[in-house]
Amino acid sequence: MTDLSAFPITKKWPATRPDVLQLYSLPTPNGVKVSIALEETGLAYEPHLVKFDTNDQLTPEFLSLNPNNKIPAIIDPAGPGGQPLALFESGAILVYLADKTGQLMPADPARRYETLQWLMFQMGGVGPMFGQLGFFHKFAGKDYEDKRPRDRYVAESRRLLGVLDKHLQGKTWILGDDYTVADIAVFPWINNLIGFYGAGDLVGYGDFGQVDRVLKAFVDRPAVQRGLQIPNRG
Template sequence: MIDVYSWPTPNGHKVHIALEELGLPYTAHPINIGQGDQFSEEFLTISPNNKIPAIIDSEGPGHQPISIFESGAILLYLTEKAGELMPRDIRGRFETLEWLMFQMGGLGPMLGQAHHFRQYAPEQIDYAVDRYTNEAARLYGVMDRRLAKREWLAADAYTIADIAAYPWIRPHENQGQNLDDYPNLKRWYETISARPAVARGLEVLADARPAALDDEAREQLFGRTQYQKR
Protein backbone atom coordinates (compact mmCIF):
# COMPACT_ATOMS: atom_id res chain seq x y z
CA MET A 1 0.00 0.00 0.00
CA ILE A 2 1.19 3.49 -0.85
CA ASP A 3 0.42 6.31 1.58
CA VAL A 4 0.22 9.67 -0.19
CA TYR A 5 0.64 12.84 1.87
CA SER A 6 -0.71 15.53 -0.36
CA TRP A 7 -3.09 18.40 -1.13
CA PRO A 8 -5.16 19.17 -4.27
CA THR A 9 -2.66 21.43 -6.03
CA PRO A 10 -0.99 20.91 -9.42
CA ASN A 11 1.92 19.03 -7.85
CA GLY A 12 -0.44 16.93 -5.78
CA HIS A 13 -2.64 16.23 -8.78
CA LYS A 14 0.31 14.88 -10.74
CA VAL A 15 0.78 12.06 -8.27
CA HIS A 16 -2.95 11.44 -7.72
CA ILE A 17 -3.49 11.10 -11.49
CA ALA A 18 -0.48 8.81 -11.94
CA LEU A 19 -1.68 6.51 -9.17
CA GLU A 20 -5.12 6.30 -10.77
CA GLU A 21 -3.68 5.71 -14.24
CA LEU A 22 -1.37 2.99 -12.97
CA GLY A 23 -4.01 1.34 -10.80
CA LEU A 24 -1.74 1.21 -7.76
CA PRO A 25 -3.47 0.90 -4.37
CA TYR A 26 -3.04 3.99 -2.20
CA THR A 27 -4.45 5.98 0.66
CA ALA A 28 -4.44 9.78 0.47
CA HIS A 29 -3.70 11.77 3.63
CA PRO A 30 -4.44 15.52 3.53
CA ILE A 31 -1.58 17.88 4.32
CA ASN A 32 -3.42 21.16 4.68
CA ILE A 33 -0.82 23.66 3.49
CA GLY A 34 -3.11 26.54 4.45
CA GLN A 35 -3.03 25.42 8.08
CA GLY A 36 0.69 24.67 8.25
CA ASP A 37 0.57 20.86 8.22
CA GLN A 38 3.62 20.91 5.93
CA PHE A 39 5.75 22.23 8.78
CA SER A 40 4.98 19.41 11.22
CA GLU A 41 7.86 17.23 12.36
CA GLU A 42 6.07 14.15 11.06
CA PHE A 43 5.78 15.54 7.56
CA LEU A 44 9.30 17.00 7.54
CA THR A 45 10.59 13.50 8.23
CA ILE A 46 9.45 12.38 4.79
CA SER A 47 9.56 15.75 3.00
CA PRO A 48 12.51 17.80 4.28
CA ASN A 49 11.67 20.69 1.94
CA ASN A 50 8.18 20.99 3.53
CA LYS A 51 6.46 20.64 0.16
CA ILE A 52 3.70 18.29 -0.92
CA PRO A 53 3.41 15.61 -2.13
CA ALA A 54 5.38 12.85 -0.45
CA ILE A 55 4.76 9.13 -0.31
CA ILE A 56 5.60 6.11 1.79
CA ASP A 57 5.42 2.77 0.01
CA SER A 58 5.24 -0.02 2.56
CA GLU A 59 6.15 -2.47 -0.20
CA GLY A 60 9.21 -0.72 -1.57
CA PRO A 61 12.38 -2.24 -3.03
CA GLY A 62 13.24 -5.53 -1.36
CA HIS A 63 9.79 -5.46 0.27
CA GLN A 64 11.05 -2.73 2.59
CA PRO A 65 9.30 0.63 3.15
CA ILE A 66 10.56 3.62 1.20
CA SER A 67 9.64 7.29 1.46
CA ILE A 68 10.00 9.71 -1.45
CA PHE A 69 9.47 13.45 -1.77
CA GLU A 70 9.42 15.74 -4.84
CA SER A 71 6.63 15.06 -7.33
CA GLY A 72 8.96 14.33 -10.25
CA ALA A 73 10.87 11.73 -8.24
CA ILE A 74 7.58 10.20 -7.12
CA LEU A 75 6.37 9.92 -10.73
CA LEU A 76 9.59 8.19 -11.72
CA TYR A 77 9.28 5.78 -8.81
CA LEU A 78 5.66 4.95 -9.55
CA THR A 79 6.28 4.28 -13.22
CA GLU A 80 9.27 2.11 -12.32
CA LYS A 81 7.16 0.18 -9.83
CA ALA A 82 4.27 -0.38 -12.23
CA GLY A 83 6.27 -0.73 -15.44
CA GLU A 84 3.96 1.65 -17.33
CA LEU A 85 3.80 5.27 -18.55
CA MET A 86 7.51 5.27 -19.38
CA PRO A 87 8.89 3.97 -22.69
CA ARG A 88 11.29 1.06 -22.42
CA ASP A 89 13.54 2.09 -25.31
CA ILE A 90 16.30 4.52 -24.42
CA ARG A 91 15.30 7.20 -26.93
CA GLY A 92 11.72 7.25 -25.78
CA ARG A 93 12.79 7.17 -22.15
CA PHE A 94 15.06 10.19 -22.43
CA GLU A 95 12.54 12.08 -24.53
CA THR A 96 10.06 11.54 -21.70
CA LEU A 97 12.65 12.65 -19.16
CA GLU A 98 13.34 15.81 -21.18
CA TRP A 99 9.73 16.87 -20.99
CA LEU A 100 9.40 15.84 -17.36
CA MET A 101 12.38 18.08 -16.58
CA PHE A 102 10.80 20.83 -18.70
CA GLN A 103 7.81 20.73 -16.38
CA MET A 104 9.82 20.49 -13.16
CA GLY A 105 12.37 23.15 -14.02
CA GLY A 106 10.37 25.59 -16.11
CA LEU A 107 6.65 25.09 -16.60
CA GLY A 108 5.71 24.55 -12.96
CA PRO A 109 7.90 27.26 -11.38
CA MET A 110 7.11 29.92 -13.98
CA LEU A 111 3.37 29.26 -14.11
CA GLY A 112 3.36 29.20 -10.34
CA GLN A 113 4.90 32.67 -10.29
CA ALA A 114 2.39 33.92 -12.86
CA HIS A 115 -0.42 32.55 -10.73
CA HIS A 116 1.02 34.10 -7.57
CA PHE A 117 1.58 37.62 -8.85
CA ARG A 118 -1.73 37.70 -10.70
CA GLN A 119 -3.87 36.17 -7.93
CA TYR A 120 -2.24 36.25 -4.51
CA ALA A 121 0.39 39.00 -4.23
CA PRO A 122 -0.63 41.56 -1.57
CA GLU A 123 0.15 44.39 -3.98
CA GLN A 124 -0.01 44.69 -7.75
CA ILE A 125 3.49 44.72 -9.21
CA ASP A 126 3.16 45.40 -12.92
CA TYR A 127 6.70 44.31 -13.75
CA ALA A 128 6.20 40.91 -12.08
CA VAL A 129 2.77 40.40 -13.63
CA ASP A 130 4.06 41.22 -17.10
CA ARG A 131 7.22 39.16 -16.72
CA TYR A 132 5.53 35.95 -15.61
CA THR A 133 2.46 36.29 -17.80
CA ASN A 134 4.75 36.69 -20.81
CA GLU A 135 6.86 33.73 -19.71
CA ALA A 136 3.73 31.65 -19.31
CA ALA A 137 2.77 32.57 -22.88
CA ARG A 138 6.21 31.57 -24.10
CA LEU A 139 6.01 28.18 -22.39
CA TYR A 140 2.51 27.59 -23.71
CA GLY A 141 3.92 28.34 -27.16
CA VAL A 142 6.70 25.80 -26.66
CA MET A 143 4.14 23.12 -25.87
CA ASP A 144 1.82 24.19 -28.68
CA ARG A 145 4.63 23.87 -31.24
CA ARG A 146 5.65 20.53 -29.81
CA LEU A 147 2.11 19.23 -30.11
CA ALA A 148 1.54 20.51 -33.66
CA LYS A 149 2.55 17.22 -35.23
CA ARG A 150 2.20 14.77 -32.37
CA GLU A 151 -0.51 13.64 -29.99
CA TRP A 152 1.60 13.59 -26.83
CA LEU A 153 4.62 15.44 -25.48
CA ALA A 154 7.08 12.57 -25.71
CA ALA A 155 7.74 9.25 -27.38
CA ASP A 156 4.43 9.17 -29.29
CA ALA A 157 2.73 7.88 -26.17
CA TYR A 158 0.88 9.10 -23.10
CA THR A 159 3.54 9.21 -20.37
CA ILE A 160 4.37 10.79 -17.04
CA ALA A 161 5.55 13.82 -19.02
CA ASP A 162 1.94 14.53 -19.98
CA ILE A 163 0.71 13.76 -16.47
CA ALA A 164 3.25 16.18 -14.98
CA ALA A 165 2.40 19.06 -17.30
CA TYR A 166 -1.38 18.74 -17.45
CA PRO A 167 -2.32 20.01 -13.95
CA TRP A 168 -0.32 23.18 -14.51
CA ILE A 169 -2.35 24.03 -17.61
CA ARG A 170 -5.70 23.65 -15.81
CA PRO A 171 -5.59 27.13 -14.19
CA HIS A 172 -4.66 28.78 -17.50
CA GLU A 173 -7.05 31.70 -17.00
CA ASN A 174 -5.35 32.59 -13.72
CA GLN A 175 -2.06 32.68 -15.62
CA GLY A 176 -3.47 35.12 -18.16
CA GLN A 177 -3.71 32.54 -20.96
CA ASN A 178 -6.49 31.60 -23.38
CA LEU A 179 -6.26 28.07 -24.74
CA ASP A 180 -7.89 29.20 -27.97
CA ASP A 181 -4.57 30.89 -28.72
CA TYR A 182 -2.84 27.49 -28.57
CA PRO A 183 -4.99 25.07 -30.60
CA ASN A 184 -2.61 22.11 -30.40
CA LEU A 185 -2.19 22.51 -26.66
CA LYS A 186 -5.97 22.86 -26.28
CA ARG A 187 -6.54 19.59 -28.16
CA TRP A 188 -4.00 17.83 -25.90
CA TYR A 189 -5.55 19.35 -22.79
CA GLU A 190 -9.06 18.31 -23.72
CA THR A 191 -7.94 14.77 -24.60
CA ILE A 192 -6.31 14.32 -21.21
CA SER A 193 -9.25 15.92 -19.39
CA ALA A 194 -11.54 13.26 -20.88
CA ARG A 195 -9.56 10.36 -19.37
CA PRO A 196 -11.51 8.68 -16.52
CA ALA A 197 -8.39 8.17 -14.42
CA VAL A 198 -7.58 11.87 -14.70
CA ALA A 199 -11.06 12.80 -13.51
CA ARG A 200 -10.66 10.45 -10.55
CA GLY A 201 -7.24 11.86 -9.72
CA LEU A 202 -8.56 15.42 -9.70
CA GLU A 203 -11.20 14.41 -7.15
CA VAL A 204 -8.64 13.18 -4.62
CA LEU A 205 -8.84 15.43 -1.52
CA ALA A 206 -10.88 17.95 -3.51
CA ASP A 207 -13.48 18.20 -0.73
CA ALA A 208 -10.78 19.14 1.78
CA ARG A 209 -9.69 22.33 0.03
CA PRO A 210 -11.52 25.54 0.97
CA ALA A 211 -12.99 27.68 -1.78
CA ALA A 212 -10.85 30.70 -0.86
CA LEU A 213 -7.75 31.51 1.18
CA ASP A 214 -8.23 33.21 4.53
CA ASP A 215 -5.60 35.33 6.29
CA GLU A 216 -4.13 32.33 8.13
CA ALA A 217 -3.70 30.41 4.89
CA ARG A 218 -2.04 33.38 3.20
CA GLU A 219 0.41 33.63 6.09
CA GLN A 220 1.21 29.91 5.98
CA LEU A 221 1.70 29.93 2.21
CA PHE A 222 3.26 33.32 1.53
CA GLY A 223 4.22 34.90 4.88
CA ARG A 224 7.16 34.67 7.23
CA THR A 225 6.09 31.30 8.65
CA GLN A 226 7.62 29.39 5.75
CA TYR A 227 11.00 31.01 6.33
CA GLN A 228 11.35 30.09 10.00
CA LYS A 229 14.36 27.98 10.91
CA ARG A 230 13.42 24.37 11.60
Protein backbone atom coordinates (compact mmCIF):
# COMPACT_ATOMS: atom_id res chain seq x y z
CA MET A 1 0.00 0.00 0.00
CA THR A 2 1.23 3.49 -0.85
CA ASP A 3 2.54 5.48 2.11
CA LEU A 4 1.46 9.13 1.99
CA SER A 5 2.56 9.94 5.55
CA ALA A 6 5.26 12.26 4.22
CA PHE A 7 2.49 14.69 3.28
CA PRO A 8 1.31 16.57 6.41
CA ILE A 9 -2.11 17.17 4.87
CA THR A 10 -2.93 13.49 5.35
CA LYS A 11 -2.86 14.03 9.12
CA LYS A 12 -5.95 16.24 8.91
CA TRP A 13 -7.53 14.43 5.97
CA PRO A 14 -6.47 10.76 6.29
CA ALA A 15 -6.39 8.78 3.08
CA THR A 16 -8.55 5.68 3.34
CA ARG A 17 -7.48 4.72 -0.20
CA PRO A 18 -3.87 5.93 -0.38
CA ASP A 19 -3.24 4.15 -3.68
CA VAL A 20 -5.60 6.49 -5.56
CA LEU A 21 -5.41 10.21 -6.31
CA GLN A 22 -6.32 12.40 -3.34
CA LEU A 23 -8.47 15.48 -4.06
CA TYR A 24 -8.74 18.33 -1.54
CA SER A 25 -11.52 20.61 -2.66
CA LEU A 26 -14.92 22.25 -2.28
CA PRO A 27 -17.69 22.35 -4.92
CA THR A 28 -16.96 25.89 -6.11
CA PRO A 29 -16.39 26.76 -9.81
CA ASN A 30 -12.65 26.17 -9.44
CA GLY A 31 -13.09 23.08 -7.31
CA VAL A 32 -15.53 21.29 -9.58
CA LYS A 33 -13.25 21.71 -12.59
CA VAL A 34 -11.09 18.94 -11.16
CA SER A 35 -13.88 16.70 -9.87
CA ILE A 36 -15.59 16.93 -13.28
CA ALA A 37 -12.34 16.08 -15.06
CA LEU A 38 -11.83 13.11 -12.75
CA GLU A 39 -15.37 11.90 -13.36
CA GLU A 40 -14.98 12.34 -17.12
CA THR A 41 -11.70 10.41 -17.28
CA GLY A 42 -12.75 7.64 -14.90
CA LEU A 43 -9.53 7.99 -12.90
CA ALA A 44 -9.91 6.60 -9.38
CA TYR A 45 -9.74 9.23 -6.65
CA GLU A 46 -10.69 10.02 -3.06
CA PRO A 47 -12.27 13.43 -2.37
CA HIS A 48 -11.72 15.38 0.84
CA LEU A 49 -13.89 18.37 1.75
CA VAL A 50 -12.01 21.58 2.60
CA LYS A 51 -14.45 23.74 4.54
CA PHE A 52 -14.12 27.49 4.12
CA ASP A 53 -16.54 28.22 6.96
CA THR A 54 -14.02 26.74 9.41
CA ASN A 55 -10.99 28.12 7.51
CA ASP A 56 -9.64 24.66 6.67
CA GLN A 57 -7.72 26.26 3.82
CA LEU A 58 -5.64 28.26 6.33
CA THR A 59 -4.56 25.32 8.47
CA PRO A 60 -0.89 24.27 8.48
CA GLU A 61 -1.87 20.92 7.01
CA PHE A 62 -3.54 22.45 3.96
CA LEU A 63 -0.85 25.10 3.53
CA SER A 64 1.74 22.33 3.42
CA LEU A 65 0.14 21.24 0.13
CA ASN A 66 -0.88 24.65 -1.23
CA PRO A 67 0.89 27.64 0.33
CA ASN A 68 -1.51 29.86 -1.65
CA ASN A 69 -4.40 28.53 0.52
CA LYS A 70 -6.76 27.91 -2.40
CA ILE A 71 -8.66 24.85 -3.53
CA PRO A 72 -8.38 22.53 -5.34
CA ALA A 73 -5.17 20.63 -4.71
CA ILE A 74 -4.22 17.02 -5.29
CA ILE A 75 -1.75 14.33 -4.37
CA ASP A 76 -1.30 11.68 -7.03
CA PRO A 77 0.47 8.66 -5.48
CA ALA A 78 1.30 7.46 -9.00
CA GLY A 79 2.81 10.62 -10.44
CA PRO A 80 5.57 10.95 -13.03
CA GLY A 81 8.17 8.21 -12.67
CA GLY A 82 5.85 6.38 -10.29
CA GLN A 83 6.55 8.91 -7.53
CA PRO A 84 3.87 10.84 -5.59
CA LEU A 85 3.10 14.27 -7.00
CA ALA A 86 1.51 17.16 -5.07
CA LEU A 87 -0.08 19.81 -7.25
CA PHE A 88 -2.21 22.93 -6.84
CA GLU A 89 -3.86 25.46 -9.23
CA SER A 90 -6.91 24.11 -11.05
CA GLY A 91 -5.58 24.87 -14.53
CA ALA A 92 -2.33 23.03 -13.89
CA ILE A 93 -4.24 20.08 -12.45
CA LEU A 94 -6.51 19.92 -15.52
CA VAL A 95 -3.51 19.79 -17.84
CA TYR A 96 -1.87 17.16 -15.67
CA LEU A 97 -4.96 14.94 -15.64
CA ALA A 98 -5.36 15.29 -19.41
CA ASP A 99 -1.73 14.31 -19.96
CA LYS A 100 -1.90 11.44 -17.46
CA THR A 101 -5.00 9.87 -18.99
CA GLY A 102 -4.62 10.86 -22.65
CA GLN A 103 -8.11 12.36 -22.51
CA LEU A 104 -9.68 15.83 -22.73
CA MET A 105 -6.77 17.25 -24.74
CA PRO A 106 -6.28 16.95 -28.52
CA ALA A 107 -3.23 14.93 -29.54
CA ASP A 108 -2.39 17.30 -32.38
CA PRO A 109 0.14 19.87 -31.08
CA ALA A 110 -1.57 22.86 -32.70
CA ARG A 111 -4.96 21.85 -31.30
CA ARG A 112 -3.35 21.32 -27.90
CA TYR A 113 -2.16 24.91 -27.84
CA GLU A 114 -5.59 26.13 -28.96
CA THR A 115 -7.03 24.27 -25.99
CA LEU A 116 -4.48 25.82 -23.66
CA GLN A 117 -5.26 29.33 -24.92
CA TRP A 118 -8.94 28.92 -23.98
CA LEU A 119 -7.94 27.40 -20.66
CA MET A 120 -5.87 30.54 -20.03
CA PHE A 121 -8.83 32.66 -21.18
CA GLN A 122 -10.75 31.21 -18.24
CA MET A 123 -7.90 31.41 -15.76
CA GLY A 124 -6.95 34.99 -16.58
CA GLY A 125 -10.33 36.44 -17.52
CA VAL A 126 -13.53 34.54 -16.84
CA GLY A 127 -12.64 33.35 -13.35
CA PRO A 128 -11.30 36.59 -11.89
CA MET A 129 -13.96 38.80 -13.52
CA PHE A 130 -16.94 36.59 -12.67
CA GLY A 131 -15.60 36.13 -9.15
CA GLN A 132 -15.37 39.87 -8.55
CA LEU A 133 -18.81 40.37 -10.05
CA GLY A 134 -20.17 37.77 -7.64
CA PHE A 135 -18.52 39.57 -4.72
CA PHE A 136 -20.03 42.96 -5.55
CA HIS A 137 -23.43 41.59 -6.63
CA LYS A 138 -24.26 38.72 -4.29
CA PHE A 139 -22.10 39.23 -1.24
CA ALA A 140 -20.98 42.79 -0.53
CA GLY A 141 -22.84 44.96 -3.02
CA LYS A 142 -25.20 46.30 -0.40
CA ASP A 143 -22.21 47.70 1.47
CA TYR A 144 -21.14 49.90 -1.46
CA GLU A 145 -23.32 52.81 -2.53
CA ASP A 146 -20.95 53.49 -5.41
CA LYS A 147 -21.86 50.93 -8.07
CA ARG A 148 -18.91 51.71 -10.34
CA PRO A 149 -16.83 48.74 -9.10
CA ARG A 150 -19.72 46.35 -9.72
CA ASP A 151 -20.50 47.89 -13.10
CA ARG A 152 -16.87 47.63 -14.16
CA TYR A 153 -17.01 43.85 -13.62
CA VAL A 154 -20.43 43.61 -15.25
CA ALA A 155 -19.08 45.28 -18.39
CA GLU A 156 -16.01 43.06 -18.52
CA SER A 157 -18.06 39.93 -17.88
CA ARG A 158 -20.36 40.86 -20.75
CA ARG A 159 -17.36 41.41 -22.99
CA LEU A 160 -15.94 37.99 -22.14
CA LEU A 161 -19.31 36.33 -22.72
CA GLY A 162 -19.47 38.08 -26.07
CA VAL A 163 -16.03 36.79 -27.07
CA LEU A 164 -17.06 33.26 -26.18
CA ASP A 165 -20.48 33.55 -27.80
CA LYS A 166 -18.97 34.62 -31.12
CA HIS A 167 -16.39 31.85 -30.96
CA LEU A 168 -19.03 29.17 -30.32
CA GLN A 169 -20.98 29.94 -33.50
CA GLY A 170 -21.29 26.66 -35.39
CA LYS A 171 -19.28 24.70 -32.80
CA THR A 172 -20.33 21.89 -30.48
CA TRP A 173 -17.66 22.74 -27.91
CA ILE A 174 -14.98 25.39 -27.53
CA LEU A 175 -12.61 23.31 -29.67
CA GLY A 176 -15.31 22.37 -32.15
CA ASP A 177 -16.14 18.67 -31.97
CA ASP A 178 -13.53 18.01 -29.27
CA TYR A 179 -14.70 18.20 -25.66
CA THR A 180 -11.67 19.34 -23.67
CA VAL A 181 -10.34 20.79 -20.45
CA ALA A 182 -11.20 24.21 -21.90
CA ASP A 183 -14.92 23.42 -21.59
CA ILE A 184 -14.39 21.97 -18.11
CA ALA A 185 -12.64 25.19 -17.07
CA VAL A 186 -15.05 27.72 -18.58
CA PHE A 187 -18.56 26.39 -18.13
CA PRO A 188 -18.64 25.82 -14.35
CA TRP A 189 -17.97 29.56 -14.02
CA ILE A 190 -20.81 30.45 -16.38
CA ASN A 191 -23.10 28.03 -14.57
CA ASN A 192 -22.16 29.72 -11.29
CA LEU A 193 -22.63 33.22 -12.72
CA ILE A 194 -26.28 32.64 -13.61
CA GLY A 195 -26.97 30.16 -10.81
CA PHE A 196 -25.31 30.77 -7.46
CA TYR A 197 -24.42 34.40 -8.16
CA GLY A 198 -27.84 35.11 -9.68
CA ALA A 199 -26.29 37.59 -12.10
CA GLY A 200 -27.92 36.45 -15.34
CA ASP A 201 -30.15 39.50 -15.68
CA LEU A 202 -27.34 41.80 -14.57
CA VAL A 203 -25.06 40.72 -17.42
CA GLY A 204 -27.88 40.34 -19.96
CA TYR A 205 -27.26 36.62 -20.27
CA GLY A 206 -30.13 36.26 -22.72
CA ASP A 207 -27.98 38.00 -25.33
CA PHE A 208 -25.57 35.06 -25.45
CA GLY A 209 -27.52 32.25 -27.05
CA GLN A 210 -24.51 30.24 -28.18
CA VAL A 211 -23.04 30.26 -24.69
CA ASP A 212 -26.33 29.09 -23.23
CA ARG A 213 -26.67 26.33 -25.83
CA VAL A 214 -23.28 24.86 -24.98
CA LEU A 215 -23.75 25.37 -21.23
CA LYS A 216 -26.92 23.28 -21.37
CA ALA A 217 -25.09 20.52 -23.22
CA PHE A 218 -22.32 20.70 -20.64
CA VAL A 219 -24.54 20.36 -17.57
CA ASP A 220 -26.45 17.52 -19.24
CA ARG A 221 -23.35 15.33 -19.18
CA PRO A 222 -23.61 12.68 -16.41
CA ALA A 223 -19.98 13.18 -15.35
CA VAL A 224 -20.59 16.92 -15.00
CA GLN A 225 -23.69 16.34 -12.91
CA ARG A 226 -21.70 14.11 -10.58
CA GLY A 227 -18.68 16.37 -10.47
CA LEU A 228 -20.71 19.45 -9.57
CA GLN A 229 -21.58 17.77 -6.23
CA ILE A 230 -18.06 16.60 -5.30
CA PRO A 231 -16.83 16.77 -2.61
CA ASN A 232 -20.14 16.37 -0.84
CA ARG A 233 -20.64 19.30 1.52
CA GLY A 234 -22.03 16.91 4.12
